[in-house]
Amino acid sequence: MHVLTDYFQFWSEKYASILDYMTEHMIISFTVIIITVFVTVPLGIYMTKLKNEKIKGLMFHIANIFQTIPTIALLAIMIPILGIGFTPAVVALFLYSLLPLLRNTYAGMQSVDPEIIEAAKGMGFGTFERLFKIELPMALPYVMSGIRVTSVYIISWTTLAALIGAGGLGDLVLAGIGYNDKFMIFTGTILAIMIAIFLDFILGKMEKKLSKV
Amino acid sequence: MKFKKYIMAASVLMMMLVAGCGGGASADGGETFTAAAAKNTDSKINVQILKLLVEDQTKHEVDIVEDLPASPQIFAGIERDEFDFASLFSGEVYNNYFDDIEYTTNPEETLKKAQSRFGEKYDIKWYDPIGYINNYSIAVKKDFAKENQIETLTDLGEFADELTLGTDNAWIERDNDGYSGFQDTYAYQFADARGMDVALMYEGIANGELDVVTAYTVDPQLKEYDLTVMEDDKHFFPPYEASLVAQNSVIEEYPEVDKITESIVGTIDTEKMTDLIYEVDIEKRSVEEVAKAFLKDEGMLD
Amino acid sequence: MIELKNIDKVYEDGFQALKNINIAFEDGKINVLIGPSGCGKTTTMKLINRLVDYTDGQILFDGENIKQMNPIELRRKIGFVIQNIGLFPHMTIYNNVATVPKLLRWDRQKIRARVKELLHMVNLDPKTYMNRYPSELSGGQKQRIGVIRALAAEPSTILMDEPFSALDPISREQLQDELIRLQREINKTIIFVTHDMDEALKIADQIILMKDGHIVQKGTPQEILENPANDFVKEFIGEKRLGRRELPALAELIRTPFISTLDDSSTEHAIEQMLKHQVATIPVMEKNGKYVGTVNLYDALSNKDKQLTDLLDPSVIPINEIDKTEDVLRHMKQGKDTIPVLSSDQNMIGLLDQTKLFHVLHEMTGGECGVK
Numbered sequence: 043m044h045v046l047t048d049y050f051q052f053w054s055e056k057y058a059s060i061l062d063y064m065t066e067h068m069i070i071s072f073t074v075i076i077i078t079v080f081v082t083v084p085l086g087i088y089m090t091k092l093k094n095e096k097i098k099g100l101m102f103h104i105a106n107i108f109q110t111i112p113t114i115a116l117l118a119i120m121i122p123i124l125g126i127g128f129t130p131a132v133v134a135l136f137l138y139s140l141l142p143l144l145r146n147t148y149a150g151m152q153s154v155d156p157e158i159i160e161a162a163k164g165m166g167f168g169t170f171e172r173l174f175k176i177e178l179p180m181a182l183p184y185v186m187s188g189i190r191v192t193s194v195y196i197i198s199w200t201t202l203a204a205l206i207g208a209g210g211l212g213d214l215v216l217a218g219i220g221y222n223d224k225f226m227i228f229t230g231t232i233l234a235i236m237i238a239i240f241l242d243f244i245l246g247k248m249e250k251k252l253s254k255v
Numbered sequence: 256m257k258f259k260k261y262i263m264a265a266s267v268l269m270m271m272l273v274a275g276c277g278g279g280a281s282a283d284g285g286e287t288f289t290a291a292a293a294k295n296t297d298s299k300i301n302v303q304i305l306k307l308l309v310e311d312q313t314k315h316e317v318d319i320v321e322d323l324p325a326s327p328q329i330f331a332g333i334e335r336d337e338f339d340f341a342s343l344f345s346g347e348v349y350n351n352y353f354d355d356i357e358y359t360t361n362p363e364e365t366l367k368k369a370q371s372r373f374g375e376k377y378d379i380k381w382y383d384p385i386g387y388i389n390n391y392s393i394a395v396k397k398d399f400a401k402e403n404q405i406e407t408l409t410d411l412g413e414f415a416d417e418l419t420l421g422t423d424n425a426w427i428e429r430d431n432d433g434y435s436g437f438q439d440t441y442a443y444q445f446a447d448a449r450g451m452d453v454a455l456m457y458e459g460i461a462n463g464e465l466d467v468v469t470a471y472t473v474d475p476q477l478k479e480y481d482l483t484v485m486e487d488d489k490h491f492f493p494p495y496e497a498s499l500v501a502q503n504s505v506i507e508e509y510p511e512v513d514k515i516t517e518s519i520v521g522t523i524d525t526e527k528m529t530d531l532i533y534e535v536d537i538e539k540r541s542v543e544e545v546a547k548a549f550l551k552d553e554g555m556l557d
Numbered sequence: 558m559i560e561l562k563n564i565d566k567v568y569e570d571g572f573q574a575l576k577n578i579n580i581a582f583e584d585g586k587i588n589v590l591i592g593p594s595g596c597g598k599t600t601t602m603k604l605i606n607r608l609v610d611y612t613d614g615q616i617l618f619d620g621e622n623i624k625q626m627n628p629i630e631l632r633r634k635i636g637f638v639i640q641n642i643g644l645f646p647h648m649t650i651y652n653n654v655a656t657v658p659k660l661l662r663w664d665r666q667k668i669r670a671r672v673k674e675l676l677h678m679v680n681l682d683p684k685t686y687m688n689r690y691p692s693e694l695s696g697g698q699k700q701r702i703g704v705i706r707a708l709a710a711e712p713s714t715i716l717m718d719e720p721f722s723a724l725d726p727i728s729r730e731q732l733q734d735e736l737i738r739l740q741r742e743i744n745k746t747i748i749f750v751t752h753d754m755d756e757a758l759k760i761a762d763q764i765i766l767m768k769d770g771h772i773v774q775k776g777t778p779q780e781i782l783e784n785p786a787n788d789f790v791k792e793f794i795g796e797k798r799l800g801r802r803e804l805p806a807l808a809e810l811i812r813t814p815f816i817s818t819l820d821d822s823s824t825e826h827a828i829e830q831m832l833k834h835q836v837a838t839i840p841v842m843e844k845n846g847k848y849v850g851t852v853n854l855y856d857a858l859s860n861k862d863k864q865l866t867d868l869l870d871p872s873v874i875p876i877n878e879i880d881k882t883e884d885v886l887r888h889m890k891q892g893k894d895t896i897p898v899l900s901s902d903q904n905m906i907g908l909l910d911q912t913k914l915f916h917v918l919h920e921m922t923g924g925e926c927g928v929k
Contacts, residue, residue: 118458126421126449126464161643164606164716165657165706166633179647204424207449207459213424217450220425221433222327222351253647 052225060214064233067210070128071200071237074135075193078143081136083185086147087173105144108137117206131208135199139192146188150181179253186249190242197238201230285314286509290340291329292321296532296542297389297473298342301499301519303546305340308515311556315512325425326350333377339505340516343381344389345369346495349431352376358431362388362494369498378503380513383520384496387473387528391432391492394470394482396460407488411467412443421465424450432493440491471495473525475533522553558584559605559714559746564614566600566770574600575611576771582763584713587740587747589757592767593793598750601767602716605748606632618714633657636707636715636745641723642699644691650676650702651687657710675705678742679735697728704736714746721756733759754794758782766790807882810914811898813907817842820849820866827865828857838873838895840905841865848875848897848905875899878906885909 053060085101092098108116116137120130154177162176178185201212211230218226290305292298299321306317320338323329326347332338348369349358356372359365370381393408395418405411411418427434427450438444445467451459457476459465470477472484499516506513523531527549534545550556559582566575575597582588590598603609604616607628616623623631636657644653651672652659658668673683679701691699700720707715721729737760740747751757757764758778765775774786782798785791817840818827831839831854841849850869860868875897876885885896896909 114452114454117452117455121455121458121464122462125462126451126455126459155641155643157639157641157643158645160608161637161639162645164603164608164632164635164637164639166629166631166660168629171660176645180645182647204450205452206455207421207451209450213427213450216424217428218425219324219327220423221429222325222330223428226428 049225052229060229060233063209063211063214063230064237066208067197067200067203067212067234068237070131070135070203070208070210071193071197073132074139074196074200075189075241077132077136078139078192078196079189082140082143083147083189086144086185087151087178089144089148090151102141102144105141109141113202113205117202121206126207128203128208131200131203131206131210134206135196135202138199139196142195143188143192146191147181147185150184150188151177153184154180182249182253186245186252190245190249193241193245194238197234197241201234285316287316287318288339288505288512289318289320289337290342291323291332291338292319292342293325293329294322295389295471296535297387297497297528299542300528300531300535300546300549301342301385301497302340303542304519304550305499305516307543307546307550307556308518309512312515313509313511315509330373330377333379333500333502336502338502340499340501342497343369343373343500344495344497345384346390346432346493348372349493351430358493360490360493362496365494366496366498373500379500380503380506381500382498382516384498385519386521386523387497387525389495389497389525389528390472390487391426391495392470392472392484392487393467394460394477394484395467397481397483399466400483400485405485407486408441408491409488411485412441415443415445418445418466419464420445420448420467420469421451421456421459422448422469423453423456426450426469432491437491440489473529473532475529475536478529478533479537518555522555523549558582558617558619559748560615560617561601561604562615562617564601564604564611564616566597566604566609566611566613574770575604576769578614578772580765580772580775582714582746582748584746585744586762587736587749587760588763588765589761590748590750590765590767591752591754591757591793592773594752595769596767597770598752598765598767599718602718602748602750605714606635606637606716633661633710634712634714636710636712638700638703638707638715638717638720640719642691642696642703642720644699644702644706646691649688649690650694653691653702654706654709656706657712661710663710671709675708678739679705695728696724697732700724700728700732701735704732704739708743708745712745714748717747717749719750719752722751722753729756736760754798758798766793768793805882805917807876807878807880807885807898807909810882810885810910811878811907812910812913815840815908817905818852818865819844822865824852824857824861824863824865824868827852828854828861831857836895838870840895840897840908841869842905846904848899848903851875851895851897873897876909877901882914885914 089098089101113134116134117130120134124130124133158176158180159172162172167176200210201215203210204212204216211234214226214230218224218228218230288309290302292302299319302317302319302321306319309315309317317340320332323332326343329338329341329343330352333341345362345366345368348365349356353372356368366384373379374381393411395405395411400406403414405414422434425433427448430436434448449465456465456468457480460468460482461480468482470482470484476482477484499519501513501516506516531545531549534540535542547556561578561580564575564578565573567573578601580588580601590601592598600609604611605618605623607623618626618631645656648656654672654675655668658671663671672687676683676686681698681701686694686698691702694702703720704717707717721732724732733756749760761778763775764778764781766773766781768789774781774790781790782794785794816830816834816836818830820841820843827839827841831837837855838851838853840851843849849866851873852865852868853870856868856870873895876899878898878900896911898906898909900906
């Protein structure tokens with residue numbers, strides 16, 4: 043009980059700054075998710091239409107390389123170009139999220155049975171009709187699960203934004219680690235988890251709705 | 256970059272579990288002790304020196320666990336008897352461990368508090384300082400300081416509302432010796448204050464993204480990036496004097512190790528430590544190599 | 558009418574997939590393209606809706622060169638049923654069947670009516686099935702949907718690429734029967750690809766047999782069975798099926814032993830024999846085995862007092878053991894249950910086994926038993 047009252051007191055003292063951290067966290071991660079989805083999904087679709095295997099391989103390679111650059115190094119490279127704060131954090135997170143979503147979208151499109159595509163073609167679907175009425179709806183479960191997984195990644199990775207002065211819940215966690223304050227660590231972690239669960243729930247609902255169309 | 260991601264915390268916890276506690280037998284019949292250091296280079300050098308001396312003068316061995324995120328993780332390891340030795344700072348005594356601590360920036364009193372309070376709480380011996388001071392401080396670019404003839408933190412106040420501060424993530428949240436306490440003491444705040452990774456903080460000021468940073472007084476980057484430390488004219492920052500600590504139970508059983516640890520007291524002053532860190536961080540030499548060279552120079556090792 | 562004229566197809570790597578293909582697919586007929594895998598049958602079919610392009614030649618669709626037609630519009634005019642059904646798994650049965658009418662932007666009411674009509678056509682209750690998804694249907698049901706989906710926009714031509722190959726034998730037979738029945742109603746030009754000769758023989762009006770990218774033989778099933786162009790065709794059709802076309806030698810159709818009576822027996826005795834063995838006629842022989850004639854029960858009963866040799870039935874004509882089975886069939890017209898078989902010296906050998914003969918004939922005409 044002692045811990046609970048202490049924790050309650052912690053919130054009543056800090057709620058303003060905790061909400062700030064949380065708002066920052068959500069703004070950063072949602073921005074990254076939106077940019078990632080709008081860039082990566084079309085890119086993944088485009089890549090399935092690409093005949094040139096070399097270019098395809100190269101694109102996956104580049105996306106893969108971003109994943110392997112250590113966070114601090116990537117952020118350090120960005121400081122001269124993008125400064126510190128929101129922008130480099132968003133760009134870095136976008137580069138990290140590129141591969142998982144790209145891979146899922148690509149796999150989703152590849153998973154569509156070529157015979158189904160041929161059937162659609164043979165029945166007289168135009169390229170875009172086929173894409174929107176057949177291929178995308180069939181790839182949707184993959185694409186959506188890619189978006190969901192990537193979104194959860196992004197929310198967790200957004201704690202890295204604290205490394206480059208963009209704030210977010212990572213700030214709270216890191217401050218807690220440095221300042222010997224378990225409440226801060228706990229709160230930062232639990233709020234990030236809650237945002238992730240909440241978003242996954244929303245995306246799950248969206249997926250259900252979309253797949254019924 | 257030797258500043259690892261904070262996510263390392265998880266793997267460090269794993270390491271602590273695996274490392275186990277002292278008492279394991281060494282290869283030639285002695286004990287194997289575990290010494291802990293956080294991710295700052297000076298602490299790593301301290302435990303490395305301890306390791307070199309113990310292994311040189313006794314049959315015992317020392318395992319080093321380093322890159323722990325901060326002091327709370329070290330104390331946690333001590334409490335579970337996983338660490339026998341560690342490198343810590345006196346100023347940590349104000350870091351949210353004791354609710355009833357009286358805050359002072361006097362070095363002797365701070366050291367006494369750390370020795371008695373931590374000694375009691377964790378049943379450890381807090382040795383006298385190694386000799387150097389690694390205070391929090393506030394630094395700006397040398398050019399900027401010269402141009403505007405700024406020497407003290409009070410002087411800096413005049414320009415504060417145009418300056419962006421970069422600091423580690425914890426400083427903003429600290430009570431006594433953090434940003435809020437700073438504002439109480441000096442009665443000004445910066446236009447913007449951003450918490451970030453220490454390595455990136457230096458990148459930031461080097462690239463002109465930041466104007467002011469919180470630095471540790473032994474950071475070689477001060478030299479590297481041409482920064483000037485502002486004089487703490489109102490004695491706001493608590494003294495951070497580095498000491499080695501040891502579990503009482505261990506040094507009672509092995510007094511020879513206690514003697515060795517005592518011998519390290521007062522051997523490295525601030526200037527010397529800055530040089531040693533420079534060797535490691537900037538010249539990219541290994542901690543072991545640098546520590547060995549230092550001990551040979553001092554005649555403490557053949 | 559679809560005509561393929563001098564079609565060649567050469568891939569970029571130089572592989573010649575099709576060589577000088579000339580086929581006319583007549584309106585309202587089921588045309589079956591058949592051959593071993595890799596023979597170019599599917600490629601040939603896909604030329605028609607331009608899923609595959611050709612290198613040389615000309616394809617005329619009702620007299621119009623298909624290269625001058627918009628491929629998408631062309632495809633909407635041609636029904637298409639693919640091998641593994643190819644229903645869109647994310648669409649209901651209704652939407653699957655309505656696919657092409659929707660692409661053609663038919664009126665909603667019209668589409669609805671059409672889908673219902675088609676479901677009725679294959680005996681699937683629209684109420685039950687319209688809102689189901691393909692995964693909720695059996696294999697046979699799915700392929701029925703696949704077929705009616707191709708019919709939805711009332712195309713004059715339907716391409717079917719091994720549509721029944723993935724089904725179990727029973728469903729396959731059923732769907733083949735249904736296709737034949739349906740074709741009588743809808744009367745489309747069907748181009749059907751298969752590798753199953755039984756299927757081809759069963760459903761085809763015209764069979765086009767292909768090998769290594771060229772046509773080996775084309776014609777009605779009858780023509781191909783009767784005059785296989787070469788050994789490849791014979792082999793592909795299978796000796797068994799060819800063998801069945803030639804009736805068994807007469808010797809195989811003779812039934813012995815048989816009931817008979819001697820010419821010096823009494824009529825009473827002959828009647829007794831017939832009643833005992835439950836036959837309506839009995840051959841009469843001399844002691845040395847020579848055939849005398851046949852007496853029927855009716856004549857015998859009404860003329861008990863007469864000699865057997867006076868009661869011989871002139872309508873029973875014996876056949877000779879050296880006759881061909883085909884000729885024997887003519888005798889069947891008599892409708893007699895006893896047809897004696899004689900040797901060249903008029904000795905009685907046995908009776909024609911009519912049951913066996915009917916059985917053989919049944920098999921030959923596509924009966925279900927044994928043609929495997």
